[in-house]
Amino acid sequence: MRLRTRRAGVIAVAAGAAVVAIGATVMATAADPVAPEIVSATPAEAGHETEGKYTAGDYVLNVHELNGDGEGMGTTIGPHTAYYSKTLHGTASWTPVVIKFSVGRDSDAPTVFAYPVPGPGKGVDCVASGTEAAPLVRCETKVSSRP
Known part of the structure; x- marks a missing residue:
């Protein structure tokens, strides 16, 4: 015993x-929760080299470009819509370091994916797929297509 x-x-x-x-x-x-940066072999679309391209899947996608203090710009993208962000590298007074994604109509919903803002002269291409209940966001850093 x-x-x-x-x-x-x-x-x-x-x-x-x-x-x-x-x-x-x-x-x-x-x-x-920030995913590691992935550099794509495919160059950025001409005319959008230093921008963020965010494509929503079958649901509403919220994109937040944030600085180290969590302050920044956000946008809500409707289903099956692509959005180009010219503020990916910030403004004269604000520089983002991370891109965070949430889903649904609530722009303050919990983050489902985060990706680091790429260095100067680079863009990012992020595509959302899956469902609102099980979202999947994949991002790639894009290099300039110009020589």
Whole structure:
């Protein structure tokens, strides 16, 4: 009986440690939700080299270009619509560092995907797919098509 009690105690401690480890991983992921930058081999569309291109899927897509303090510009894009942002690299007084996406009619909805703003002279092409309940956003940094 004593052996069973010890074994149950060891199993409980191991299970607890596993839950803590999984929780720490989830919290670490939530603390840094910005996806790594992906550079595309395909150049940006002519005339849109330094812009952000955001294409919504079957749902409303909210795009927020934000600086390090979380301040910035946002736009709501209707289903099956493409939007070009000329403010991807900011203005004289504001410089964004991240692009965050949410879905639905509420522009303050939780972020479903985030991507770093590419360096100067580069654009970004982001496409939303999936469903509103299970959105998928994929972004690629685009280089200039000019030599």
